[in-house]
Amino acid sequence: MDLPAERGPLSAGVVRALGGEAAIDVDALVDRVHGRSDVVEVVSNDDFQLALWVMYELHYLGFEGVDEGWEWDPRLLRVRRELEGEFEADLRRRTDADVTAALAADGDLSARLFDLPKAIDGPSVARFVKRDATREQFEEFLVHRSVYHLKESDPASWVIPRITGKPKAALVELQYDEYGAGRPDRLHATMFASGLEACGLDSEYGAYIDMVPAYTLAVNNAMSLFGLHRRLRAAAMGHLGAFEATSSLPCRRFVSGIRRLGLPEKVAEYFDEHIEADAVHEQLALRDICAELVRQDSTLERDVFFGAAVCLHLDVVAGERMLDAWQSGRTSLRVPALDPEAVA
Amino acid sequence: MRITRTVPEPFAVSSRDVEVTACPNGPLLVRGADLVRDSEGRAHPVTRPVVAVCACDKSQRMPWCDGTHKVIPKNR
Numbered sequence: 001m002d003l004p005a006e007r008g009p010l011s012a013g014v015v016r017a018l019g020g021e022a023a024i025d026v027d028a029l030v031d032r033v034h035g036r037s038d039v040v041e042v043v044s045n046d047d048f049q050l051a052l053w054v055m056y057e058l059h060y061l062g063f064e065g066v067d068e069g070w071e072w073d074p075r076l077l078r079v080r081r082e083l084e085g086e087f088e089a090d091l092r093r094r095t096d097a098d099v100t101a102a103l104a105a106d107g108d109l110s111a112r113l114f115d116l117p118k119a120i121d122g123p124s125v126a127r128f129v130k131r132d133a134t135r136e137q138f139e140e141f142l143v144h145r146s147v148y149h150l151k152e153s154d155p156a157s158w159v160i161p162r163i164t165g166k167p168k169a170a171l172v173e174l175q176y177d178e179y180g181a182g183r184p185d186r187l188h189a190t191m192f193a194s195g196l197e198a199c200g201l202d203s204e205y206g207a208y209i210d211m212v213p214a215y216t217l218a219v220n221n222a223m224s225l226f227g228l229h230r231r232l233r234a235a236a237m238g239h240l241g242a243f244e245a246t247s248s249l250p251c252r253r254f255v256s257g258i259r260r261l262g263l264p265e266k267v268a269e270y271f272d273e274h275i276e277a278d279a280v281h282e283q284l285a286l287r288d289i290c291a292e293l294v295r296q297d298s299t300l301e302r303d304v305f306f307g308a309a310v311c312l313h314l315d316v317v318a319g320e321r322m323l324d325a326w327q328s329g330r331t332s333l334r335v336p337a338l339d340p341e342a343v344a
Numbered sequence: 345m346r347i348t349r350t351v352p353e354p355f356a357v358s359s360r361d362v363e364v365t366a367c368p369n370g371p372l373l374v375r376g377a378d379l380v381r382d383s384e385g386r387a388h389p390v391t392r393p394v395v396a397v398c399a400c401d402k403s404q405r406m407p408w409c410d411g412t413h414k415v416i417p418k419n420r
Contacts, residue, residue: 248411
């Protein structure tokens with residue numbers, strides 16, 4: 001993957017340093033993080049989210065032509081830490097009331113986790129896709145989702161060496177399924193790539209980064225934040241649980257929408273696989289991982305709910321923004337490059 | 345090397361112990377099975393390490409759970 005285009009002073013500082021165009025000025029970047037002159041909140045801040053996303057990507061597949069040593073460069077890590085501090089604080093603010101309510105509610109932990117999507121709910125992109133979306137809108141949806149689904153499940157894998165016993169066994173059982181259970185063609189990321197190709201879209205990892213808005217990057221950055229910090233392992237597992245628990249029923253609607261639009265079977269196959277897979281995974285994630293993790297260490301309960309609430313909250317934000325764009329006749333992407341007339 | 349075990353029909357059962365876990369208000373999690381039979385006796389091959397078998401009878405893809413139980417009112 002190539003380095004993305006910068007979106008402001010923070011991302012410019014990071015991208016130019018990685019690309020070897022300019023020396024990294026840590027103090028200036030740290031000052032920028034705290035002294036941002038714009039009033040755009042962190043989740044919607046393109047410059048902020050892109051800078052963080054680029055630094056996180058160094059821990060996954062990295063960038064073409066970028067020295068792999070940057071992954072653990074202390075100067076870059078210091079900038080990342082500042083961004084992460086602001087991002088985590090914003091996520092905690094946004095979810096605090098829901099987390100506190102879920103902690104105080106009656107019922108066992110997995111039942112309260114299963115109930116959380118009812119409390120943090122928004123307009124359904126899946127319903128819109130089922131009934132109303134145009135082919136172009138559905139392709140935009142795939143572009144947003146490609147940022148995550150082309151590395152599907154990877155952020156949760158960071159947690160494996162950080163937990164023990166039953167939750168560890170359950171997490172590996174879940175991940176083994178996500179990674180195709182020994183069949184490379186059934187790797188969920190590979191199935192998604194096949195779906196993109198069948199629709200005539202680019203399946204290369206990171207191909208659409210320049211087109212996705214801040215909120216799509218924020219969805220991904222939250223997973224990397226939780227995955228890369230052992231301190232946040234319970235949030236990572238809460239996030240995984242909420243993601244799985246809000247997948248089967250929407251995936252059924254996506255399949256209906258795909259069939260209504262007459263799109264290729266390969267893309268339907270990806271969502272169809274998730275109807276059954278995630279009906280299993282939600283049980284594993286919420287009962288055998290999250291509930292067991294808290295049984296082992298009750299101090300992790302708040303962060304399990306925090307992670308779950310962040311997953312649901314950011315999904316609501318992304319859904320609202322996408323639907324708002326489509327319903328007012330706009331693209332939800334940063335540049336309307338999917339529209340051939342706009343390019344011509 | 346991959347060794348493919350051939351299992352004679354219709355007695356296609358598992359060579360391992362099959363473990364079934366009932367999830368409250370949810371499906372049965374089945375580990376170790378090679379196939380699951382639906383109520384009409386049709387065999388469905390198990391293709392993932394653990395499968396969720398419908399326990400509410402409302403799934404649209406029997407015998408597998410598809411999450412439908414979550415939209416059925418619990419007090420019925």
